[in-house]
Amino acid sequence: MNFVEYPDREMLAMSVADKIASDLGAALRHDDRVTFCVPGGTTPGPIFDALTAVKMDWDRVDVVLNDERWVPESSPRSNTALLRNRLLTGHAAAATMLPLYAETDRPEDALDGLSEALAPHMPINVLVLGMGTDMHTASIFPGADRLAEALAPDAPILLPMRADAADEPRITITARYLRGALATHVIITGTRKREVLERARSLSPEEAPIAAVLGDATVHWAE
């Protein structure tokens, strides 16, 4: 794992957006289509804003979330809505979004269709992850109902996930497919997350799911 520290969050957003653009550019020179996998939550918004101003062959980029909360796009908690509003705009409007949500009551009801649609887009070329202060990443939460399955070396691409710390049912890409990414950037801010990440490095993925994906990752941090 590499750790990069920035003077402030704005510098982090600009520098990480540059780095992601250069990773995507390198992948686009190599492959016809490129898979770009991103988190929801509050941290990535400014990085998305910076990326939308970058010119590249966005029409050859497939964007997918790490995980989704099982809420309709009209909900303020919808990561799909966040992507549509903050990333798939400006130059990046030409990218294609691969869905991680369908209007069914439970994620189980849409799992097969979403998994089949996502499978041809693996491995992930460029992966961006966030982390919660409980050491979850994507929707792989400590204590989640299907944690062991989500960390298993033979895991399917997607799993439904329920955890006390998650407000609603989730769907998540599993650790196996996150680990398969060709470039990984973990974005964290604030002293607490820095301390938690340090602690996670000496814990098992069952205790600290973020530990499952830190191997070759670059962690980007600002206060």
Ligand SMILES: O=C(O)[C@H](O)[C@@H](O)[C@H](O)[C@H](O)COP(=O)(O)O
């Ligand atoms: O849907 C989600 O909630 C995310 O994908 C999740 O894994 C997120 O990255 C972390 O919870 C950090 O969230 P913040 O950036 O809001 O702290």
